[in-house]
Amino acid sequence: MTDINRVKDNNAPACPTSGENYHRRLKQRLFVGLLIAYLIPITLLTIYFNYKFDANVRESSKLQLAAAVDSQRNTIDLFMQKRIVNLFNLFHLKAFSLEPDQATMDSYLANLIRADNAFVDVGLIDPDGIQTGYAGPYPHLRGKDYSHENWYQDLANQSKSYIITDLYLGLRRQPHFTIGVKQIVDGRFYVVRSSVYPDKLGDLLIFSRHGKQASGYLVNREGIYQAASPGFGDLLTPAFYRPGLEKETDVADIRFQEKPVLAAHTWLREVPWCLVMLQPADLVYKEMYGLRNAMIVGSAFLVLVIMGIVWIIIRKVFHWTESLEQDRAELKSQLYHAHKLVSVGQLAGGVAHEINNPLAIIESESGLIRDMLNPSLALEASPEAIVRELDEIDKAVHRAKGVTQKILSFVRKTDPELVPCDVNKLFDDVVSGVKEQEFKVSNISLIKDYALDLPELMIDPGLLRQVLLNLINNASDAVAENGAITLRTRADGDFIKITVADTGEGMSPEKTEKIFMPFFTTKEVGKGTGLGLPISLNIVEGFGGRIEVRSTPGAGSEFTVVLPVSGKSESAIIYTER
Amino acid sequence: MEKEHINLLLVDDEDALLESIRRRLQLRDFNVIAVNRGEKALEVARTEPIDVAILDLKMPGMSGKDVLIALKRDYPWLEVIILTGHGSFDPENEKEFGKAYTYLSKPCDLNTLLATLVAAYKKTVMNRRGMTPEEIASRLQGIDAASPRAILKKLKELDSNV
Known part of the structure; x- marks a missing residue:
């Protein structure tokens, strides 16, 4: 048993307008997706490198300041030693x-x-x-x-x-x-x-290296100013920052006058004083900030360029797929029209039989009346006898008229007209008259298994009629004489299931796979066009539905049209004339 | 059993048509045996010496095609005319139908039908009596070619006395 569902994704373009929306949405999603895929790694990388870079620059800036302070300490120590030597020299x-x-x-x-x-x-x-x-x-x-x-x-x-x-x-x-x-x-x-x-010492507490100025002060163990460059406060008052005693040399991040500064200290050798030098952080990290800003601007520029390239490529690809889609829609519509022509031809053939028979009766009856009126043939020519034959002619005329009316009901305008439809009644319409006659002739029994509580469908009855007629035609071609065709309708949640089942020869799984392909046919040469099922699927999908197939070789096939009760109205636009 | 008249088997499921054609051909010296089912036609063929047959194709039960095949199997000399209303019927595609004498489509006027019946019956006589077209043409010499009735009478004679 094979079971194939032709399920149509509801997001797929069912008509040109919704196709455009679909493409626009897809384009946006693709663009955003690609950007995210690109931006997340580049952002993470940028943050990581920035962090590493920042840490490195801070460390090297501190080392630089510490080295500068160290050499300044030597200068101060040297100053002290010189003064001591000056005093010693007096003895000599x-x-x-x-x-x-x-x-x-x-x-x-x-x-x-x-x-x-x-x-x-x-x-x-x-x-x-x-x-x-x-x-x-x-x-x-x-x-x-x-x-x-x-x-x-x-x-x-x-x-x-x-x-x-x-x-x-x-x-x-x-x-x-x-x-x-x-x-x-x-x-x-x-x-x-x-x-x-200590004024002289004060002069040694300002220095400039690599264009970066640093200033500072000297404090004793108690943290009292011993000497200071201007701006730090009065001598002999406690300093705002007292370095720890435990490290001879160290650099710390502190705040001075509400601004972040780098404070480096080192203990003098000649005096139990500590040299503290301050450098504003923005000055120390100026280059780093500059580099970082350049990196951010560079990254942003790169991102913009890549966004542009991605956008252009996506546009190109979509332009291409859209034109493909358009070609496909055009082919679909051509296929639809081709099928329409073919089915008109088939209809004409079937219909000719139904009209020719009454015509033959009329012809024969009128000939008979002529014979009656021919004295040489010596037939009974009473008005009653003639009226009897004329009645037969009338009957035949009525029959032919019924057939032409049926044809007219098939040949309707092509604009899909969504009206509430009773599927059971539609089924009856499709099989009544011509079809029933055919089934009677071929000894095919028709079983109607209708659900009586069916909700009405908003659908174009002409199109659905065409689908059902296709399925019924296929079924009657598949069943031999004395077979049975079952027409079944069921309500299933938000869907209506319309089934045409036959007791025919059935199909192998390989065939079942192919039946929705245009021009694939299992019928004899000249009988099937291979267009009925693709067109039917097209129509059903247009209404947001699908066609399910179950087939067992030798036992018969079952085609089920599943249609949503709330029909997709816009989808049917594709079937309008261009 | 008619010896004078041609025994015509007429098969069609349209009763009105069957009846009117039967009456008109009867007026024209045919012995028409009209049935509306293929099965009945084969039954008649077994009991009556049929000279020529007119068959409809689409019928309930046995189809015209099956009747044709059965008739030609049992009575190979019998010529069968197919009279069908099916517009899209194309004998070129149907191998089995090669066995029929010819095809006429409904509606068919009586003169055409008569002319076809004469030709088909001529063929039946030739088949049955082993005559060549030249032979039968010489036998029919002097008979009014415009009168099917005269020709049929002559043919029936030829068919009966051997």
Whole structure:
């Protein structure tokens, strides 16, 4: 048993107008689909590379800043070392004396200032901690006892022979720090001390590298400003950012004055101070942002170009398929018209028989009347006898008239006219008259198995009639004499099933596969056109339905037209005349 | 059993036609045996010495084609005229119909039918009596060619006395 369903996808173009919509929708979907297929990977790739690139640039920017800060630290350390050396050098002057007079002290100061004008004053402290010599702006410091000062005690107790204090205001109420160096002379412990203003250090806290400026400050362990470039706040106040003690050198992302900045720090070697340098993030990442923007613009441009190319290609392909579709529709319509001509021919042949018989009767009866009126033949020519024959003529005329009316009901206008149809009645119409006569002649029994509760179909009765007639013709060609043809109607949900079953020879699965192909026929040469079923399928699909075939070789075939109760009205347009 | 007249077997399922043709041919000296079924025709052929037959093709039960085949099998000399109303019937495509004498389409006027009957019966006589066309032509010499009745009478004579 073969079972073939010709199921038509409802989205498929059933007529030119819905075909256009279908194509437009398909085109849009294809375009969007291709774009998504392309955009998702490229977006993911872009995001991934951007992220990697970003991380790399950040890392290298930090390293760059750290290296810059490191070298700046060296510069500051070197500055400190030079100042210490300047002080040590005093011990080695020819004019050095452990009990200098004021002029000698002044010359010491001049010597120091010549080396660096950061020096403010100079003092010599004897082993008892008394500043025995002083030169500078605060002469009252001569004779001051330093033995209780922390830095003095530290210097005395440590092995390192110099010390640099944190910044402090001191007696003079001006931030400065003190450098002290010790020297053992003849077993006795002498110290030379000098105050240094931090302004000089401030100059070292701004630098510019590769066009990127960085500025910063120095803080002690407590996070108090020791020196700062302008804009960071007053000296000796707590710094807004205090780097941790645990790492000697590090770079951190922080915010300064509401802006993201990169803060690099490193601890000085000569002083327990920390150098902190800040660089605005937008400055650091300027190149990176530039590159990233270029990448985004480039990608967007690429996407646009590809969108354009995809669109053009899709348009080309669709243009091509649309013209193919058009050709196909044209062929379909030609096929339909060809079939119409052929079926008119078949109809004429069948109809001729039905008309020729009454004509033959008329001819013969009129001849008989002539014979009656011929005296030489000596027939009974009473009016009654003649009327009897005329009655036969009338009967024949009526018969012929009935036939021509049937023909007219077949040859109808081609515009599909959707009217509510009772399928049972349509079936009856198709088989009544000519067909019933044929079946009677061939001893084919016709079984009507109708469902009485059928809903009405909105359909063109002429077209459906043609389909049913095709199926019934096929059935009557397939059954031998004494066979049976069953006409069955059933309501099945939203569908009506119309079945024509025969007890004919049936078909093999191979044949069943081919029967909807145009010009395929199982009938004898000259009898079948091979167009009936393709046209029928065409019509049924036009109404949104399908044709199901079940056939068993030797036992018969069953064709079922399945039509939706809510007919697809627009679809039938294809069958109109062009 | 008619000895004088030609025994004509007329088969057609149209009763009105059957009756009127029967009456008209009867008037013209035929002995018409009219039946409306192929089966009855074969029955008649078994009991009556049929000289010529007119067959309709489309009939309920046995078709004209089957009757033709059966008649020609049992009585090969019998000439059969097919009289059909089917417009699209094309004898060229139907091998079996080569056995018929000729085809006439309905409606067919009586003179044509008579002329065809004369020719077919002539053929039957030739078949049955083993005559050549020349022989039968010489036998029919002097008979009014325009009078089918005269020719048929002569033919019947030829058929009867051998």
